[in-house]
Each structure stands twice: as C-alpha cells, then as structure tokens.
Amino acid sequence: MAKVKMTVNGRHVGAECEDRTLLVHFLRENLALTGTHVGCDTTQCGACVVHMDGRSVKSCTILAAQAAGSTILTIEGISNGGELHPVQAAFKANHGLQCGFCTPGMVMTAIDMIRRHGANLDEATVRAELDGNICRCTGYHNIVKSILAAAAEMGGVKQAAE
Amino acid sequence: MYATNYHRASSVQDAVRMRSAADESKYLAGGMTLIATMKQRLAAPSDLVDLRHIPSLRGISVDGTSVRIGAATTHYDVASSTELKAACPAICDLAHGIGDPHVRHMGTIGGSVANNDPAADYPAALLALDAVIVTNTREIKAGDFFTGLFETALQDAEMIVAVTFDAPAKAAYAKFRNPASRYAMTGVFVARRDNGDVRVSVTGAGADGVFRHPGMEAALSANWSPDSLAGVSVDPSDLMSDIHASAEYRANLVKVMAKRAVAAA
Numbered sequence: 463m464a465k466v467k468m469t470v471n472g473r474h475v476g477a478e479c480e481d482r483t484l485l486v487h488f489l490r491e492n493l494a495l496t497g498t499h500v501g502c503d504t505t506q507c508g509a510c511v512v513h514m515d516g517r518s519v520k521s522c523t524i525l526a527a528q529a530a531g532s533t534i535l536t537i538e539g540i541s542n543g544g545e546l547h548p549v550q551a552a553f554k555a556n557h558g559l560q561c562g563f564c565t566p567g568m569v570m571t572a573i574d575m576i577r578r579h580g581a582n583l584d585e586a587t588v589r590a591e592l593d594g595n596i597c598r599c600t601g602y603h604n605i606v607k608s609i610l611a612a613a614a615e616m617g618g619v620k621q622a623a624e
Numbered sequence: 625m626y627a628t629n630y631h632r633a634s635s636v637q638d639a640v641r642m643r644s645a646a647d648e649s650k651y652l653a654g655g656m657t658l659i660a661t662m663k664q665r666l667a668a669p670s671d672l673v674d675l676r677h678i679p680s681l682r683g684i685s686v687d688g689t690s691v692r693i694g695a696a697t698t699h700y701d702v703a704s705s706t707e708l709k710a711a712c713p714a715i716c717d718l719a720h721g722i723g724d725p726h727v728r729h730m731g732t733i734g735g736s737v738a739n740n741d742p743a744a745d746y747p748a749a750l751l752a753l754d755a756v757i758v759t760n761t762r763e764i765k766a767g768d769f770f771t772g773l774f775e776t777a778l779q780d781a782e783m784i785v786a787v788t789f790d791a792p793a794k795a796a797y798a799k800f801r802n803p804a805s806r807y808a809m810t811g812v813f814v815a816r817r818d819n820g821d822v823r824v825s826v827t828g829a830g831a832d833g834v835f836r837h838p839g840m841e842a843a844l845s846a847n848w849s850p851d852s853l854a855g856v857s858v859d860p861s862d863l864m865s866d867i868h869a870s871a872e873y874r875a876n877l878v879k880v881m882a883k884r885a886v887a888a889a
Contacts, residue, residue, distance in 0.1 A: 464630065480627065481627070481628055481629055481630040481672075482625045482626070482627055482628050482662075484625075484659075484663075503663065504660065504663075504664070505656070505659075505660040505663075505727075506804075508724070508726065511726055514729075517700070517729040518725060518726050518729060519726050519729050519730055520726045520727070520730075522663075523655060523656060523659045523660055523663075523730075524655065524659065524730070525630060525655075525659065525672075527630040527632075527674075528630070528652070528655065528674055528676065530632075571725070571726070574725065575725070591725055593723075593724035593725070593806065594723070594724025594725055594726045594727060595724075
C-alpha cells in the first residue's frame with residue numbers, strides 16, 4: 463500500500479491505495495470522480511483520457527503511484543461553475559455524442575488537441591488525432607464537427623484577447 | 625493485474641540499485657506496453673522501477689549531424705523537436721506515427737528499444753541509422769543490439785540511458801499500419817549517407833524481428849531511386865504470417881514501403 467498524493471482539478475488530494483492501482487480507479491473509487499470512464503481495459507478506447515501535467519494521457523495505463531506528485535485535470539475540472547467549457551458547449555450544440563460513454567475522453571482529447579494546434583485545426587488533423595479514442599455510436603462525424611467548432615471559437619477568443 | 629511494488633528512482637545509479645534488489649523486477653519507462661501487458665496478466669513483475677523522474681534520461685541534443693536522444697524522451701518530444709526536425713526529420717515523422725496522441729505523451733524511445741517488439745517502429749530507424757545504444761555500462765551498436773523477438777543484448781539490470789547517431793544526408797520511414805493496433809504490419813526505414821552508403825531496415829515483417837535487406841541496399845547504393853527496387857526480390861520464407869497478413873503479402877509490402885520511403889526521403 464502506498465499513500466498517493468496529487469493535485470486533481472486544483473485540489474490537493476491524497477489516499478491510500480495498492481501499488482498496482484490504476485490512476486483511473488484511483489480517480490473513480492478513491493476520489494469519487496466517476497466522469498472518467500473505463501471502456502476497454504486494453505489501452506485502446508480513450509474513454510479514460512485525463513490530462514497529467516498538461517498533456518493528455520490514458521489513465522487506465524498509468525499507475526496512481528506513477529502519477530503521484532503530478533497535476534491531473536479530469537472532465538469534472540474543466541467547466542467554470544455552471545458555465546460549460548467551450549468544448550463541452552460545442553459537443554452540445556453540434557450533437558457530438560449519442561450514448562455519451564466516450565464523451566469525457568473525447569472532450570479531454572479535444573482540449574489537448576486544440577491546445578497544440580489552436581485554430582489551425584483542419585478536419586484531416588482532427589480525424590488523425592482521434593486515433594486513440596473510440597466511439598461506437600456517432601460515426602465520429604459530429605465529434606469532428608464539434609471539435610472544429612470549438613477550435614474556431616477558442617482560437618477566436620485567443621485572438622480577440624491578444 | 626497481479627500485485628507489484630512500485631519504486632521511483634531519482635538517478636540512474638538509484639534505478640540500477642532498486643532493480644538489482646529484487647529478482648523479478650522490471651524498469652518502467654512510459655509503461656505504454658508494460659502496464660498494458662500487466663493488465664492482461666501476461667507480465668507479473670514483483671517490483672517496478674519508475675524511470676520517468678530521472679532528469680538525465682530526458683532530452684534531445686543536436687550538434688551538427690550528431691544526435692543524442694535521452695532514453696526517457698517521449699515520442700511526442702521526439703516528434704515535435706525543431707532541432708531534430710532540422711537534422712533528421714525522418715525520425716520525427718516516425719515518432720509522430722507511433723500509437724496515438726496519448727500514447728506518444730507517455731511512451732519513450734528507450735522503452736520501445738528495450739522491448740524490441742517485432743512490430744515496433746524505432747528498431748527500424750536505429751538499425752538503418754547505424755545508431756549506438758548507450759547503456760549505464762557500455763555502448764552497443766544497433767546491429768548487435770536487436771537479437772530476436774523481444775530480445776536484446778541488454779544484460780539483467782542493464783539500462784538504456786540514450787541513443788546516439790549521426791544524421792544521414794537523406795532518410796525516410798514508410799509504414800503500413802495495422803488499422804487497429806497502429807503497429808507496423810510492415811515498416812521500412814531507408815537512410816543514405818553522403819558517401820553513397822545506403823541502409824534499409826524492415827520492421828513488422830521479419831519472423832526474427834527487425835532486419836536489414838542487403839539486396840535493396842545494393843540496388844539503392846547503385847541508383848537511389850524507387851524504380852531501382854523493381855528487380856529486387858524479397859524472400860517470404862523469413863517473414864511472419866499471422867491473422868493480419870501472410871508472409872507473401874508482407875514480402876510485397878516490404879518492397880512497396882521501401883519505394884515509398886525512397887520517394888519521400
């Protein structure tokens with residue numbers, strides 16, 4: 463057993479867990495942050511994507527102990543109170559989900575993608591960047607549309623601020 | 625996953641000591657293969673020694689054509705290094721094609737090389753670039769390092785600290801990806817030196833792991849053009865057959881990928 467401490471969504475947290483505990487289970491079971499999902503158990507589906515020290519990672523393939531001391535951002539940490547994050551708003555406006563199971567991972571992936579590419583994202587890049595996220599409902603079309611809309615919105619906001 | 629003990633090393637010395645203290649221990653770099661394998665109970669190390677927090681293992685340095693990549697440098701950092709892109713863009717392209725964005729944020733060059741998966745991308749690059757694998761105790765030429773399927777020249781507890789190579793005049797990597805796993809169903813890395821020397825190495829296809837193809841190297845040394853490969857034959861008897869592709873299909877892919885790589889270099 464190890465005492466694992468990290469910063470999750472801006473809050474310092476700590477809990478006892480086994481060394482083999484995966485980060486996703488630590489988030490869900492020790493911290494009750496169940497927005498991060500487990501979809502496949504084989505490191506392929508991306509439903510478990512969170513940000514670790516600013517980069518998107520698969521929380522089902524990282525031990526909680528490996529993440530000790532890091533800064534984690536999950537789907538629960540992105541909205542501003544009652545106001546949706548622009549990526550969440552774009553998924554809502556563009557019907558970027560059906561059953562919603564993959565959506566937390568899709569949203570966290572989209573935020574990371576927009577951070578790296580800004581408003582320059584095009585459809586081919588979005589589709590290539592979604593390599594690590596599987597959706598079994600939508601056929602991806604509206605997910606791609608949502609991400610492009612969010613990138614335009616967030617890029618526009620950034621330019622207006624400059 | 626079976627129970628395991630986690631240790632975090634802060635220096636190379638520290639890591640070797642921790643690794644040597646337990647019989648069934650393993651080094652843990654990005655964990656993109658190891659943790660996934662442990663989840664499937666295909667590996668059950670008693671102890672894991674995490675290498676992600678050893679500062680000297682990270683980073684890329686380029687001095688003219690001389691390149692050094694720290695073992696714990698992630699695929700994302702290799703893919704997005706502007707210095708490296710200027711010296712050897714082929715290795716950046718290769719890193720950008722590994723796995724998916726999240727895997728590239730964690731997975732490392734040292735981990736990939738030490739695992740020597742027969743369908744991994746980096747072994748093809750290191751072999752074609754005539755790279756040197758630097759460990760905590762010695763330097764090993766890539767040609768002596770990759771010894772078979774998931775087998776390398778590394779001794780117990782020996783760890784990779786960096787890979788170094790001299791950037792060639794031209795190089796490129798062409799990969800036919802398995803659409804589900806993103807691993808190479810066949811990947812070919814070509815490199816040409818100023819003196820006309822050519823190396824061609826193939827991953828994802830060999831029954832015994834990564835290999836060089838002397839026939840294609842001779843043809844490309846004589847004439848650096850995709851057309852010069854038309855008459856070269858690739859023997860399927862040394863290639864893998866599995867549910868994804870037969871050895872004959874892979875033999876054809878080797879040629880097609882080699883042509884694409886030469887055209888792109």
